[in-house]
Amino acid sequence: MTATSRCVERTELAARAREAAARFARREQEVTDPVALSREVVAWAVEAFGDRLAVTSSMADGVTAHLVCQRLPGVDVLFLDTGYHFAQTLQTRDQVARSMPVTVRTIEPRQTVAEQDREHGRDLFARDPEHCCLLRKVEPLSHALAPYDAWVTGLRREDSPARAATPLVAWDADRGMVKVSPVAHWTQPTVEAYVAEHEVPVNLLLEQGYPSIGCFPCTRRPLPGQGSRSGRWTGFDKTECGIHP
């Protein structure tokens, strides 16, 4: 593909994303069943992009993967293995791979933790988590997403103030692809009801007081009354890894 045709293709993708974003913002005012709306969004994305659609998952649960694989069996589910995950997160990934028709693809950073330690010093996360996230999350994911036209995230508006305006569909200008967040509008009871109804795997840490799960060096239980993501990167002025700017 030439640079010019890729540019035209991106222009078309952007237009398609903006049209869908506006349409689903209107549908959100009309559809009262949050799961039904999610299924509409997923149906559109599968129709529009087919196997050039990938799901990304942090493996807090398998909800988004489950939603998409109902319409697109075998869909690629990308999981970033930073080398710093809790055992429970890796178990959830394996349960998702076993229990539903998806293709889990484990994405690894360019360097192992040991190689990163040698180049940047031990425990980069404790000194410069922005740089550590860039090396172990942001760059590997952007590289892994390059072959696709659209990606599906599990972002929810409830997660944090920074995510409160997350649209169902958006144009991801940084990556030149469509970003689909079909559960953006879900509340925690909606998640729990869906998990129970469909027996979706969930990370065991959720019931151990971790409402938001990332790498173990950067994840704590939130203090009572604090937001669900307040246990992430404690002590730093950082609330996102950089995957969702």
Ligand code: SF4
């Ligand atoms: S969450 Fe922490 S350990 Fe994981 S990539 Fe980011 S800084 Fe590194």
